[in-house]
Amino acid sequence: MGLSPYQCLLSLFQWHNETLNFWTHWLTLLFYIQFFCTQQVNVHDSRYWPLISVAIGACSFPFFSCFAHTFGCMTVSVRHFCFFCDYAGISIYSIGSSVAFHSYSISCDLRGTFIEKLFIPLNMIMAVGSCVVCCMSRDKKWTSVRCAMCSLAFSTPYLFYGVLLAHRLSTEDFSPSFWFHYWQFFWTFAFAVTKSAKIPERLKPKMFDIIGHSHQWFHVFVFIATYHQVKAVILDLQKLQATQSLAEFSFISTVGAVIVVIVSDAFVVVYFSYRVLKNSQLKKIS
Numbered sequence: 001m002g003l004s005p006y007q008c009l010l011s012l013f014q015w016h017n018e019t020l021n022f023w024t025h026w027l028t029l030l031f032y033i034q035f036f037c038t039q040q041v042n043v044h045d046s047r048y049w050p051l052i053s054v055a056i057g058a059c060s061f062p063f064f065s066c067f068a069h070t071f072g073c074m075t076v077s078v079r080h081f082c083f084f085c086d087y088a089g090i091s092i093y094s095i096g097s098s099v100a101f102h103s104y105s106i107s108c109d110l111r112g113t114f115i116e117k118l119f120i121p122l123n124m125i126m127a128v129g130s131c132v133v134c135c136m137s138r139d140k141k142w143t144s145v146r147c148a149m150c151s152l153a154f155s156t157p158y159l160f161y162g163v164l165l166a167h168r169l170s171t172e173d174f175s176p177s178f179w180f181h182y183w184q185f186f187w188t189f190a191f192a193v194t195k196s197a198k199i200p201e202r203l204k205p206k207m208f209d210i211i212g213h214s215h216q217w218f219h220v221f222v223f224i225a226t227y228h229q230v231k232a233v234i235l236d237l238q239k240l241q242a243t244q245s246l247a248e249f250s251f252i253s254t255v256g257a258v259i260v261v262i263v264s265d266a267f268v269v270v271y272f273s274y275r276v277l278k279n280s281q282l283k284k285i286s
Helices: 005-011 019-023 025-037 046-071 076-105 114-136 140-171 177-197 214-242 255-285
Strands: none
Touching: 005 046, 019 025, 019 046, 019 214, 025 046, 025 214, 046 076, 046 214, 046 255, 076 114, 076 140, 076 214, 076 255, 114 140, 114 255, 140 177, 177 214
8 A cells, every 4th residue: 555645745845765856847847937937928929829839848747747756656556647647748748849849940941841741740649659658668568668668659759850950950050049959959868868877876776866866867957958948949939030030820730739639648648547447456356
């Protein structure tokens, strides 16, 4: 039997290996609350809907991760549900950042092309698909390859985004946003290596059980990478504003796409949670 909800909430103010896993995510939340309040975005102006899309995603993934780190010590079924929500949060950020990139940062020579028209639909499919694959990985039969499944699921949409971004960086004249795009790649690589290599606890077992283990550094590097990614997108937005070339966008290609992914992810989470509950009930009967 795991902890009660009250015990889980109380544990956030106690010293253990999950304490900083929870609180490090507040770096991201506090940053975005401050950052987007300074943008003076008009929610009724479709030109800023892509920025709202990435804001939704940027607040979703740390919120659901905090939820998972808080209540993951309850029953096994609740722990699975927490992870399903965590995967959904990452999926939502994936589509939110893709919408912003597509609207403000995609290379000029790709606009109007077949790739540009398929970009949002493909990213919607990949975002929901990544959530499905990661939820599937929670099944015992996938335990040995769970990490590989999750890494592949969430790296696929980022690699698609990264290839198009690399194309822009290599073909267009330098822009102030380029430095942030470059640093985004660097910090994404940093958290990928930290997460997969389990550094530094692999080098000094038990020394970093409470403070300094790889998952905490992963959270910090994700925060820094996300900061540079969103900052780069906003600089691209400001460049379009300065040149009076900021276009209007449809609802379905911006916030609407994010809502579709949110609803789809919700169905995925409910479906896999139902399967977990059904399996747990069958075990009790047997």
